[in-house]
Amino acid sequence: MADVPHPLAAFIVGEIRRARGAAGMTQEAFGRGAGFSASHVSAVEGETRALTMDFIKGADRALSNGGLFERMVAKLGMPSWFLPWLDAERAAAQLRVFQPSLVPGLLQTESYGRAVIRCDDTLSDDEVDRRLAHRLDRQGVLTQANAPQFIAVIAEAVLRRAGADFRDIMAGQIKHLTTLAERPNISVHVLPDEVSMHVGLTGPFSLARLPDHKWVGQMENQLGGVVVDSDTDVDTLVSRWETVRNEALSRRQSIELIEEVGTSWT
Structure with a gap:
């Protein structure tokens, strides 16, 4: 899946990190729900690994937020058709x-x-x-x-x-x-x-x-x-x-x- 471009990626990662913390989820628990390893989650949150649409969709699943982050990318970053x-x-x-x-x-x-x-x-x-x-x-x-x-x-x-x-x-x-x-x-x-x-x-x-x-x-x-x-x-x-x-x-x-x-x- 495509990488989300900076500076939008930094903003989305920050929001995902805050939402994970507010939900009381460790990186391991979040990763299980999102379909990624804890090390992958850590790398994305530390901005040493690119934020992808796959990860964003996984974050929405893990947090059961109705696709909030995917909609944010579409609204703030690029049209959904693109x-x-x-x-x-x-x-x-x-x-x-x-x-x-x-x-x-x-x-x-x-x-x-x-x-x-x-x-x-x-x-x-x-x-x-x-x-x-x-x-x-x-x-x-x-x-x-x-x-x-x-x-x-x-x-x-x-x-x-x-x-x-x-x-x-x-x-x-x-x-x-x-x-x-x-x-x-x-x-x-x-x-x-x-x-x-x-x-x-x-x-x-x-x-x-x-x-x-x-x-x-x-x-x-x-x-x-x-x-x-x-x-x-x-x-x-x-x-x-x-x-x-x-x-x-x-x-x-x-x-x-x-x-x-x-x-x-x-």
Whole structure:
């Protein structure tokens, strides 16, 4: 199961520890109810072991609280529909992302990510900070041991979208993108502007291939998103991925174009 990102994890762990104490439960007794060893409970509470959704669900069972902590994560940390995708993203052997309008979240700089999240003017400063911290924490999947192969296809227009008040942010993002694209496990392919009509115009999507070779797909929209794992839906996304990937430039051609665009921002 996916790790809960910091700083949310520290907060949830603290609440679980307090609830366990209030219930008069030792770590051993709590672990029996949650399905974990006492040493595992101790490591999570001491923040030397990652807090996972499995542990949170176990804590809810042990404390018989009606799923309180799972609801807290959904409310404070991430939408419930997104949790299965986080699980897939963390476990994936390969990730594929098509993005026609933005730099993919796993490749964003802090400044670019903040600017994107800030587009929603209903969010408070604290909420923007929380969402940004979560996004940056997710990026660790690309540098962890046994990191997945990450392949992204992005539209050329994404690289060239920068008004006067966004130039410095975009210049930093382009430089970061160029650096990441040189990593052995990361490939970035640019879909050139001259390909004016393609199946990807219907929206962004991601695919994760798990160690058991099963595929999971994810699509976002204005109201949230959906995670799919049925053979029919996944086959459709894989087919569309192959179409947009075939229209994109090679890895080396893409890096050269990204560098060329970066020069125009400096």
